[in-house]
Amino acid sequence: MAKRGYHHGNLREALIKGCLTLIEKRGPTGFTLSEAAREAGVTPAAVYRHFEGREDLIAAAALQGYEMFGDLMEHAYGDGQPSALAAFEATGRAYLAFARKFPGYYIAMFESGISINRSPELNKVATRAMGVLEKAATELSQHIPAEKRPPPQMFSAHIWAMSHGVVELFARSNPGTQSPFPPEDLLESGIGIYLRGLGLIPQDE
Template identity: 60%
Template structure:
């Protein structure tokens, strides 16, 4: 009987996902091979193909799990817009940064692997759910503006995602260490400037 760790604990699939997470955090989503993932999980390369068609399939499952965690965190942060849409929107931004900090392997698989979610239906679905939470929050926030001055909620959510991602990249790569600001401070200032430009926040806020 094999004494390989993957077979012993009875959950080879999850062992491979956890091995991939460590490799992604260390080398990036394109920096390792399927054989390396098998070795890290202490199983033969042939055993990997019982669960994943290839490396992209493995990374897609990492991303899928990541988006599930991400969506749950965003939903919790939004809290149905309580105590206010603005407070919920700001909490979503902080949750974005917190997720990237706590789950770097998932984050890179989700946003830096080059995967096309359309090629992975389950991944596309959960990614859409996470994006929808941010879009719903943006729509609630924009409700204070006259309809004639209201940009599309999808655009506002995309702007905030892009800003958040840029700040994550700055600090994730170690380039923000010399700045006298935390990622949260940078995001709060950026979102504040953006919302004042839209007319959602007064100039002195």
């Protein structure tokens, strides 16, 4: 493939885009740096001007993904929701929407094995993004007496796990995992059952 005329400022971005394309096709361990360079239309040597290895490149993609994800989650949470429950459910729908629209970013963030502690910058953006769900959980539990209130970190983590499971099984068109219900309905009903079990919403709501 002939090299494209990249300037210094956008070579890094071209490599990240090439990485995302390969992640979607082959997964986070199914390609080499040389293949990422080929996808971006540059020589393999060009990759090492910006990244030390494949994990470095995937971490850069994850960083971008968390920035986008955080913006989406904050928008969903604060977009004029009529109640704490509606805001909480909106963040769940936003999670599914992100996974569907940006599968390469989603895989880099949550399925590549890249730790959010790999760099202070990555930790900062990831913490902000996932902190939205915890904030929504905190708001939802305010009506429960403090001594009976479950830690918001606990049930926000449970909702995260539920959301991730719905994404993995039903929201990415994996073979053999067709559901008779839309993923959004599965997640919303699951959240409702879970929150009622914790006493966070009334049984008849």
